[in-house]
Amino acid sequence: MPFMKRYCFLVLLSCGLILSGCAGAFVAPPPEPTPTEIAVPTLPPPTPTEATLNPQASPAADMAVAAVVEPEATAVPSDTPTPVPTATPTPEPDWLNNSGRTTENLMYLGNPNAPVTLVDFSDFM
């Protein structure tokens, strides 16, 4: 019986040594990163256009520029023509650029069809 005890002890000791020696091989691998961790957005390096827009820009400024540029870059081209407004507003004429002569050879300035006429009788002296 003492032999059996010693034998069992040696067997257990051997198993223990074997298990402890292989412990490094059985270290659980680090968990795979979850998709959420991988998808953390990172700002791309500034494009030449962005650098030209603001060469002294801080990172925050780069983000602002990128935010401005991005909608244009992601615009999906379409074969459908953009509808053109049919009624374009007529620009108001600047009547200060309109001068001419009356039938009496006097110089006028403004809208010849204006509702009010102001005749200035003056001497330059």
Place this chain on the structure above:
Amino acid sequence: MLGAEESIKETYVKTGQVLLIFAPVLNHNDRSLQTHQAAECAADQGRFWEFHNILFENQDSFWYGDIQATLKQLAADAGFDTAAFNVCLDEQRHLDMVQAQDQIRINAGIRGQPVFNINGDYIVGTQPFEVFQGVIDPKLATE
């Protein structure tokens, strides 16, 4: 005029509500004649209203000295074609026209200056812009 003229231009002429007409008054003989002819010489270069302003801004300098030399210098300073301007003034090219224009105010019975006819109503003398507004606005309101 000048004075209130810039405000009148900005408020009413620019927007097409008022047509501004300039009628010469020859109240000071040859000196008046020279200045109004100079304005017509400027009109030959398409710059009547610009030179009209320059003349009013410098009117104190027309009372003494060689007025033709003064007018030519003003035109040169403003970048006019001085050769054409000077010949126009030397030849008194627009003398008849200016005298005919002056006849209009004589026929209208106007003796002093400045006088302003606004759709038949008269303002006499240099007045602030508000006086012109008081005449022009009611006329625009009834249109």
